[in-house]
Amino acid sequence: MLPPRAKRLGLxxxxxxxxxxxxxxxxxxxIINPFLLPPPSRLLSTFGEMLGNGLLLTHAAASLERxxxxxxxxxFMGMAAxxxxxxxxxASELLQPIIEALRPIPPIAWTPLxxxxxxIGNAPRYFLVFVGAVFPVFVNTFAAVRGLDRTQINAALxxxxxxxxxxxxxxxxxxxxxxxxxxxxxxxxxxxxVVAAELIAAQSGLGYLIQQxxxxxxxQNVLTGMIAIGIIGFAMNAGMLWLERRLIPWRAAxxxx
Amino acid sequence: MSGRGLAQLSVRAVSKVFAGRxxxxxxxxxxxxxxxxxxxxxxxxxxxSGCGKSTLLNLLAGFTRPTSGAVLHDGEEIGAPDKRxxxxxxxxxxFPWKTVQQNVEFGLKAQGLPRRExxxxxxxWLSVVRLSGFEDRYPHEISGGMKQRAAIARAIAPDPxxxxxDEPFGALDAQTRVLLQEEVARISSETGKTIVFVTHSxxxxxxxxxxxxxxxxxxxxxxxxxxxxxxxPRVPGVRVEKTYRELVEMLWxxxxxxxxxxxxxATGTA
Numbered sequence: 001m002l003p004p005r006a007k008r009l010g011l012x013x014x015x016x017x018x019x020x021x022x023x024x025x026x027x028x029x030x031i032i033n034p035f036l037l038p039p040p041s042r043l044l045s046t047f048g049e050m051l052g053n054g055l056l057l058t059h060a061a062a063s064l065e066r067x068x069x070x071x072x073x074x075x076f077m078g079m080a081a082x083x084x085x086x087x088x089x090x091a092s093e094l095l096q097p098i099i100e101a102l103r104p105i106p107p108i109a110w111t112p113l114x115x116x117x118x119x120i121g122n123a124p125r126y127f128l129v130f131v132g133a134v135f136p137v138f139v140n141t142f143a144a145v146r147g148l149d150r151t152q153i154n155a156a157l158x159x160x161x162x163x164x165x166x167x168x169x170x171x172x173x174x175x176x177x178x179x180x181x182x183x184x185x186x187x188x189x190x191x192x193x194v195v196a197a198e199l200i201a202a203q204s205g206l207g208y209l210i211q212q213x214x215x216x217x218x219x220q221n222v223l224t225g226m227i228a229i230g231i232i233g234f235a236m237n238a239g240m241l242w243l244e245r246r247l248i249p250w251r252a253a254x255x256x257x
Numbered sequence: 258m259s260g261r262g263l264a265q266l267s268v269r270a271v272s273k274v275f276a277g278r279x280x281x282x283x284x285x286x287x288x289x290x291x292x293x294x295x296x297x298x299x300x301x302x303x304x305x306s307g308c309g310k311s312t313l314l315n316l317l318a319g320f321t322r323p324t325s326g327a328v329l330h331d332g333e334e335i336g337a338p339d340k341r342x343x344x345x346x347x348x349x350x351x352f353p354w355k356t357v358q359q360n361v362e363f364g365l366k367a368q369g370l371p372r373r374e375x376x377x378x379x380x381x382w383l384s385v386v387r388l389s390g391f392e393d394r395y396p397h398e399i400s401g402g403m404k405q406r407a408a409i410a411r412a413i414a415p416d417p418x419x420x421x422x423d424e425p426f427g428a429l430d431a432q433t434r435v436l437l438q439e440e441v442a443r444i445s446s447e448t449g450k451t452i453v454f455v456t457h458s459x460x461x462x463x464x465x466x467x468x469x470x471x472x473x474x475x476x477x478x479x480x481x482x483x484x485x486x487x488x489x490p491r492v493p494g495v496r497v498e499k500t501y502r503e504l505v506e507m508l509w510x511x512x513x514x515x516x517x518x519x520x521x522x523a524t525g526t527a
Binding site: 149151152154155156157158159160161162165169170173174176248249250251 | 344368395397411421
């Protein structure tokens with residue numbers, strides 16, 4: 001008997017290999033049109049080619065820069081707003097309805113306004129990433145601050161904590177375990193937004209690459225771009241999970257204090 | 258700071274009513290409580306659950322305000338938590354994101370002490386509560402008894418005038434509890450701090466207290482007060498002294514009827 005983990009991994013690989021083989025076979029047997037859906041072997045060679053000539057990396061770097069700028073602004077503002085509204089009831093009652101009304105609007109619907117407001121440079125793309133990423137950060141931070149353990153706050157207050165120490169040493173770290181999943185979701189949403197934004201108006205980026213390739217009828221490049229988007233999104237999520245474990249070591253045991 | 262023997266904390270005609278929610282009637286937690294706590298005294302608030310002893314402690318801490326009456330510290334009305342009165346909570350309330358050492362340093366950091374100095378003071382107190390060697394552990398990595406030792410060190414490190422302890426050993430097993438009672442007895446004698454200690458254990462009350470204030474429930478009020486004429490520091494041998502056993506017996510006899518109704522007829526007299 002194999003250990004369960006090896007067995008699971010084995011099944012994962014078998015499943016993936018079977019699908020890729022079937023896909024390859026369908027293309028080879030002319031069941032699917034290789035122009036509309038190029039076979040895996042073709043995609044692999046295109047991927048290698050585009051990595052080799054630097055095209056993929058240039059576009060990926062352009063997209064990553066946009067997502068990071070938009071995401072960092074969203075993370076900062078989302079956390080600031082979440083802490084402020086979580087802490088002060090009046091602020092929450094004043095602003096919460098507006099936030100809840102803006103939240104369901106898909107980030108892509110902001111594109112026309114973004115272009116009108118920010119022109120055609122990188123600014124509208126930062127803005128679209130920001131719009132997509134800010135709400136998950138805000139919602140989780142708000143919930144975290146609202147759910148703070150009153151006893152821990154009392155403990156800090158009777159030990160003489162001022163508002164600054166209370167914020168940096170109690171409120172923020174206590175909220176991190178809930179804020180972090182929000183940040184992770186926000187980065188994922190931001191990544192989707194940047195690609196969507198590049199489809200519409202850009203001269204670089206992975207979204208631009210697949211849009212341009214479509215116009216040139218290079219389906220294999222479209223798919224290669226899509227695969228790169230998937231791989232980078234996966235890597236970013238894994239990176240955030242790693243960071244989460246590093247930054248929240250006390251959560252390791254899942255135990256209560 | 259007031260001298261030994263003078264009232265340091267005063268509770269004057271205090272009532273506390275918790276507002277009812279969603280049509281539920283108001284809940285009177287305390288009614289007409291008067292209490293004078295002397296500087297350096299070890300005062301125990303003893304009573305069944307629901308007698309308002311924790312509410313009284315929260316009023317002394319400044320976490321809540323009385324509905325009527327006044328709570329004073331050195332003659333000044335208590336309106337908010339203050340570093341002159343630190344609290345040890347039943348559920349420890351350690352900061353899980355800080356190591357044991359950082360937890361104990363918290364109050365010192367709040368006072369703005371330089372890093373070096375607060376590290377030394379914290380380490381000293383950790384050694385007093387016998388936690389040396391556990392400085393870099395996180396709270397989830399140590400036992401309940403050790404957490405409460407750390408919480409005691411955290412509360413006492415900033416050198417408060419009054420230590421408020423809210424059923425600090427309620428969540429611990431019997432053996433750990435006895436050991437920690439002895440630690441607190443030792444620390445209280447060594448530091449001479451004013452301590453207000455909430456418990457529902459008669460043995461704990463008699464072992465630790467200079468004076469025991471017995472409270473009754475519904476509504477919470479002071480029922481009787483007993484001086485404990487046992488020598489300090491309290492050592493384990495105190496438990497076999499005649500005075501100790503007589504006082505425990507007397508408190509049991511006095512409290513049994515009310516506690517029996519509290520625990521309900523279902524549990525019987527066993």
